[in-house]
Amino acid sequence: MFRNPAGIFPLSYRQDMALVRSRPQIAVLLAFLVLLVLGPLYFSPRMLAVMNTSMIMAIAVLGLQINLGYAGQINLGQAAFMGVGAYSGGVLANFSGLSFIVVIPLAGLAAAAFGYLFGVMASRIKGFYLALTTLAAQFVFHFVFINLPADWTGGAKGLAIAPASLFGFQFNTEGRLYILILVVLVLMTYGAFSIVRGRYGRELIAVRDEDTAAGIMGVDVVRTKVRAFLLGAFFAGVAGALWGYYLRYISVDQFTLFNSIWMIGMIIVGGMGSITGALIGVVVVRAIQEGITSFAPVLADAVPSLGSELIFASYNIVLGILIAGSLLIEPKGLMHRWNTIKSSYRIWPYPY
Amino acid sequence: MNRQETLATLPQVHPGTPVLDVKGVSLRFGGVSALSDVSLHVGQDELVAVIGPNGAGKTSLLNSLAGFYHPQDGDITLFGNSILGMAPHRIAKAGMARTFQGIHVLSTLSVIENIMLGCGFNAHGTLARSFFYHLFGSREEVALRAKAEEIADFLDLGLVRHQPVGTLGYGLRKRVDLGRALALDPKILLVDEPMAGMNGEEKEDLARFLVDIRELWKIPIVMVEHDMSVVMDLADRIYVLNFGQVLASGRPAEIQVNQDVINAYLGGSYKAGVAT
Ligand SMILES: Nc1ncnc2c1ncn2[C@@H]1O[C@H](COP(=O)(O)OP(=O)(O)OP(=O)(O)O)[C@@H](O)[C@H]1O
Ligand SMILES: [Mg+2]
Numbered sequence: 001m002f003r004n005p006a007g008i009f010p011l012s013y014r015q016d017m018a019l020v021r022s023r024p025q026i027a028v029l030l031a032f033l034v035l036l037v038l039g040p041l042y043f044s045p046r047m048l049a050v051m052n053t054s055m056i057m058a059i060a061v062l063g064l065q066i067n068l069g070y071a072g073q074i075n076l077g078q079a080a081f082m083g084v085g086a087y088s089g090g091v092l093a094n095f096s097g098l099s100f101i102v103v104i105p106l107a108g109l110a111a112a113a114f115g116y117l118f119g120v121m122a123s124r125i126k127g128f129y130l131a132l133t134t135l136a137a138q139f140v141f142h143f144v145f146i147n148l149p150a151d152w153t154g155g156a157k158g159l160a161i162a163p164a165s166l167f168g169f170q171f172n173t174e175g176r177l178y179i180l181i182l183v184v185l186v187l188m189t190y191g192a193f194s195i196v197r198g199r200y201g202r203e204l205i206a207v208r209d210e211d212t213a214a215g216i217m218g219v220d221v222v223r224t225k226v227r228a229f230l231l232g233a234f235f236a237g238v239a240g241a242l243w244g245y246y247l248r249y250i251s252v253d254q255f256t257l258f259n260s261i262w263m264i265g266m267i268i269v270g271g272m273g274s275i276t277g278a279l280i281g282v283v284v285v286r287a288i289q290e291g292i293t294s295f296a297p298v299l300a301d302a303v304p305s306l307g308s309e310l311i312f313a314s315y316n317i318v319l320g321i322l323i324a325g326s327l328l329i330e331p332k333g334l335m336h337r338w339n340t341i342k343s344s345y346r347i348w349p350y351p352y
Numbered sequence: 353m354n355r356q357e358t359l360a361t362l363p364q365v366h367p368g369t370p371v372l373d374v375k376g377v378s379l380r381f382g383g384v385s386a387l388s389d390v391s392l393h394v395g396q397d398e399l400v401a402v403i404g405p406n407g408a409g410k411t412s413l414l415n416s417l418a419g420f421y422h423p424q425d426g427d428i429t430l431f432g433n434s435i436l437g438m439a440p441h442r443i444a445k446a447g448m449a450r451t452f453q454g455i456h457v458l459s460t461l462s463v464i465e466n467i468m469l470g471c472g473f474n475a476h477g478t479l480a481r482s483f484f485y486h487l488f489g490s491r492e493e494v495a496l497r498a499k500a501e502e503i504a505d506f507l508d509l510g511l512v513r514h515q516p517v518g519t520l521g522y523g524l525r526k527r528v529d530l531g532r533a534l535a536l537d538p539k540i541l542l543v544d545e546p547m548a549g550m551n552g553e554e555k556e557d558l559a560r561f562l563v564d565i566r567e568l569w570k571i572p573i574v575m576v577e578h579d580m581s582v583v584m585d586l587a588d589r590i591y592v593l594n595f596g597q598v599l600a601s602g603r604p605a606e607i608q609v610n611q612d613v614i615n616a617y618l619g620g621s622y623k624a625g626v627a628t
Binding site: 190191193195205217219220221 | 418419420439440441444445449450452456457458459460461465468469470472473475477479482483484485486489490492493494496497498501532536
């Protein structure tokens with residue numbers, strides 16, 4: 001249940017609707033951001049690299065959260081949307097020489113255009129069939145980008161991309177890229193919160209929870225589903241373009257169904273229908289992934305009979321266990337558990 | 353120009369025209385005939401009750417009005433314009449709001465957010481602008497909130513405004529549903545069994561709200577209801593549906609003594625003239 005922290009009495013609707021509501025909350029948020037910004041000073045190189053890929057992933061997962069967690073539209077093609085963004089951004093940057101400041105949003109829009117097609121389909125089909133259709137996004141993406149002229153997209157060889165630069169400053173080290181990615185992530189997180197807290201967010205939820213009644217509630221169901229995919233793919237496209245600037249080399253194999261499913265796993269772990277939950281899901285799942293990557297070779301050394309295939313195999317197994325476990329133990333995700341704790345703390349000592 | 357714009361730009365109809373006119377509507381589901389040749393009209397400021405036994409087609413009628421079911425025959429006009437075939441959200445925006453027989457609220461959202469969902473029906477902010485809440489989104493949100501608060505106040509929902517609707521009892525949820533419908537600025541309100549499952553006190557509250565809505569909003573109401581004492585008290589006119597057909601229509605006093613209606617619906621136990 002929603003309750004204000006003790007001593008907080010909003011005096012206007014604007015105040016009452018603020019997400020960050022008290023001075024301590026502002027302080028904690030700012031401190032957290034400062035800690036993040038200073039990351040390159042104290043993160044190990046490995047940690048920095050993990051953070052960079054995780055933050056890019058987080059942007060795509062935010063989009064998936066809007067698409068799947070808020071609007072309830074199953075999407076097994078988020079990695080493909082990310083790939084479309086990566087290629088559009090890469091090709092655009094290479095051929096036009098435009099700044100990344102323009103390229104990244106345009107790549108988002110390109111992916112959104114691809115997502116639009118699936119949004120239109122989502123307005124006609126649901127559930128299992130929609131899942132199959134979005135699965136096709138994965139294959140369409142793969143097929144199209146491998147068969148486009150090789151001097152555009154590099155074909156099967158992949159595409160090299162020049163580093164992002166701003167007034168001659170090149171984002172060509174992990175540390176510099178970290179700042180760039182962090183800024184984009186903060187912006188996209190802000191955007192995600194902005195959208196879900198407003199009218200469009202409520203309409204997405206109406207379509208998720210009351211698919212048939214939503215129309216009578218005044219919600220344009222078709223448009224809302226299209227918007228869900230537009231938004232989800234836009235976030236993925238932005239993430240993809242960043243990915244291109246980060247790795248400076250992209251190929252279709254970087255955007256697989258497997259990645260899409262990991263992203264769904266992150267949302268299940270973090271909690272459906274929560275922006276913070278999406279971020280928590282990314283952190284938890286990425287931590288587990290990195291744990292496996294560090295631990296598996298040790299295990300392979302100790303027990304050589306397991307062989308070197310272990311890492312990849314255990315990835316699959318852990319993903320399966322993680323999703324099944326989350327669904328069994330806390331189907332509403334970690335964010336929900338946190339909210340439960342928080343609200344019981346606020347009304348302590350009363351039980352409810 | 354689409355229908356919705358047509359409705360908006362049309363000059364206001366002269367007072368005699370019914371707000372809602374249903375002309376010979378028939379609705380079939382395969383072999384089942386849910387409505388056959390139903391005609392009814394609702395005038396400005398009227399409270400019209402639709403009664404009838406279970407399965408008579410009352411909900412099917414409301415669903416047809418709301419654009420949720422598509423009658424095979426007949427026509428439905430709102431302020432003289434046909435709304436047949438229009439999508440439900442367009443009909444809602446054109447001014448026909450309804451509440452549901454069952455519970456259809458957004459249970460994870462708070463009371464005020466549920467009402468704000470309705471309020472947002474004609475908001476103008478674009479998706480791109482809503483990406484930047486503090487720059488572009490917040491003003492509209494605050495306006496929607498202010499409007500939602502008025503409705504919440506009216507329905508005595510102020511104290512639970514921030515509670516997720518899923519945590520509320522049945523009666524309050526129905527009231528949230530009513531608030532969400534009112535948020536659409538309706539020009540006519542349809543309510544489907546608003547009293548069902550409520551205790552005496554809740555029924556009294558709701559009856560008072562309906563009376564107040566007529567007074568403050570000055571809109572006609574179509575009410576489907578089984579509780580005869582409520583119907584006889586509140587309704588200006590009554591339509592009795594039976595097996596998808598209009599069995600009788602008239603003022604409460606006429607319906608109470610109509611022998612067909614007593615046989616088909618009110619039953620022997622219902623004593624004419626005594627609203628039990
Ligand atoms: N979607 C549907 N598909 C098939 N048949 C339907 C559908 N909706 C309603 N019917 C049928 O139409 C008839 C009228 O049902 P309706 O729900 O309109 O009755 P009602 O008067 O609202 O009854 P109640 O008082 O129980 O709410 C019933 O025979 C019902 O089975
Ligand atoms: Mg009914």
